[in-house]
Amino acid sequence: MIKITKSSKLNGVSYDIRGPVLSQAKKMEDEGTKVLKLNIGNPAAFGFDMPEDMHRDIIRNLSDAQGYCDSKGLYSARVAVYQHYQQKNLPNISVDNIFIGNGVSELIQMITQALLNDGDEVLIPAPDYPLWTASVKLSGGKPVHYLCDEAADWFPDLADIRAKITPKTRALVLINPNNPTGAVYSKALLEGLIDIAREHNLLLLSDEIYEKILYDDAQHWSIASLCDDLPVITLNGLAKTYRAAGLRMGWMVLSGKVSAMKDLIDGLNMLASMRLCANVPAQFAIQQALGGVQSIDALIQPGGRLYEQRQIAWQGLNDMQGVSCVKPMGALYAFAKIDTQHFNVKNDERMMLDLLREEKILLVHGRAFNWPQPDHFRLVFLPHMDELEPAMERMQRFFEHYRQQ
């Protein structure tokens, strides 16, 4: 009998944000149950619309968007990205070394495919955005997780990073502002990461997709702006700040010691050519997004929707028995700690399944973010207050009585 099996390249590759708990939620929805999905950072799904001007520019330019474009992306879009990073003082950038992709997701996979030989190691934060780990594995590399320290506002533990460097380490990934922890890194911390990269000849890969989603007095520094003598790749896109995840638009900018990346650039060019180009109509939104009024600003100020929802989520979690949460200073998530002894939790995914069955709320367990212990979960604070507040009450009710069998 014919049996079509999947490639062994996929062994050990996982992306559990869309894993078994989501499958169960879908099954419940198919049976007619309403599930509140606090599992995916998709702003548009919660009524955060992308700016009108971006819509307009896509529609206006549709007739010019019927053919393929340059594999690296539309020139006008890349110039807009270039100007954005010129303002952020990234050294040694050029329009030629900017690539537009179908979301940051595609670019992450392009970088790992272009960079890694079998067994090459990449330092990735724990917890992480799991696509980084999955992409490194799929590219034949070895993800090596360095710890972020909850007791230090979830900042990376520099000593742990140093301890995990081997002759095979090629690159250091940072996610700033961070998914899932909401940490926004200080200049001093970034300088610590730069010192390590400099000492060990590492490529810095900085995922900054939440660049402008900052709360309170948080200030964002692009690590690339702090060093001109190291190769750095900065990634960003339209999905979060511009609430346009469905457009699938991202970009990467090579900066600093670009001459050291000559060979890698050849590889990136080849991979970019193989997929011809990124979606062309959506690229017309980039110039407007980066150049226009930054409408995210109103959402993240006190009184703004995202700011207030962050407050409710963070306070609500800390009010729950056996749950605590470091205040997210950026992004769209709270990464909460659960007292495993109190709840007798051995399996965090099962806890999320139990919450889903009892309270019809979908969250993601911490180990999906390559966190080593079963003692965290991530909540997305995108729902409107009239959904978020009752959800927090339902979670409180669940945690009041929960004990894992």
Ligand code: PLP
């Ligand atoms: N990087 C991080 C840190 C993310 O959180 C996400 C999406 O949640 C992505 C990349 C993927 O972005 P895109 O939608 O541009 O592919």
